[in-house]
Amino acid sequence: MKVVLATSNKDKIKEIKNLIPKNYQILTTKDLNIDNFEVEEDGETLKENAYKKAKALYDRIKEPVIADDTGIFVKSLDNRPGVRAHRYASNNPTYKENRNKMLEELRGKEDRSAYFCTCVCYIDKAGKDHYFEGKIYGQITEKELGAYDFGYDQIFKPESSDKTFGQMTVDEKNHYSHRALALNKFVNYLKENDEDIDN
Ligand code: IMP
Numbered sequence: 001m002k003v004v005l006a007t008s009n010k011d012k013i014k015e016i017k018n019l020i021p022k023n024y025q026i027l028t029t030k031d032l033n034i035d036n037f038e039v040e041e042d043g044e045t046l047k048e049n050a051y052k053k054a055k056a057l058y059d060r061i062k063e064p065v066i067a068d069d070t071g072i073f074v075k076s077l078d079n080r081p082g083v084r085a086h087r088y089a090s091n092n093p094t095y096k097e098n099r100n101k102m103l104e105e106l107r108g109k110e111d112r113s114a115y116f117c118t119c120v121c122y123i124d125k126a127g128k129d130h131y132f133e134g135k136i137y138g139q140i141t142e143k144e145l146g147a148y149d150f151g152y153d154q155i156f157k158p159e160s161s162d163k164t165f166g167q168m169t170v171d172e173k174n175h176y177s178h179r180a181l182a183l184n185k186f187v188n189y190l191k192e193n194d195e196d197i198d199n
Pocket of ligand 1: 071072095150151165179
């Protein structure tokens with residue numbers, strides 16, 4: 001079975017391709033020669049944004065698609081930046097500018113607890129939408145640790161680990177991550193619904 005990813009984020013693509021069993025063929029918009037696949041993420045929830053991205057692609061190709069929308073929710077910041085994790089430091093920030101802003105806002109704060117949440121929207125061949133969620137709790141570290149420069153990974157340490165996501169390999173991160181939890185539910189759904197045969 002083929003599934004097309006409604007994202008052009010290379011970090012997400014790498015993680016997702018590592019997570020989905022090889023009997024599913026995961027294609028990207030680039031594989032279909034769709035350039036600059038961008039959808040404005042102006043929804044109030046992860047679910048709305050995931051649906052918006054998946055639907056925009058489904059309407060173009062009428063094939064099964066998945067989209068992932070992720071947020072980071074920090075307790076001492078009243079759950080900000082939350083759904084707006086991308087445009088936290090400015091309108092078009094680098095990952096590093098976002099991390100710096102978070103470290104600055106949390107300076108001196110004792111409670112550094114936070115969680116990542118991912119909502120995956122799958123639109124099947126018939127156009128029906130399905131949702132899968134993954135959440136992981138942890139702490140925002142005092143400084144950046146690790147070399148994996150993806151979003152907030154270098155400043156997020158999951159509860160059950162002594163490393164930040166930034167200090168992990170993609171495979172290690174995929175043992176714990178919000179994205180892995182959501183995608184594992186998606187893969188189980190496909191298996192339970194016999195959608196793993198080539199069709
Ligand atoms: P998106 O809306 O799902 O594209 O994600 C919004 C922002 O969250 C991204 O620009 C990244 O900064 C951050 N982000 C998404 N997924 C992850 C992750 O797995 N680790 C760290 N940061 C992430």
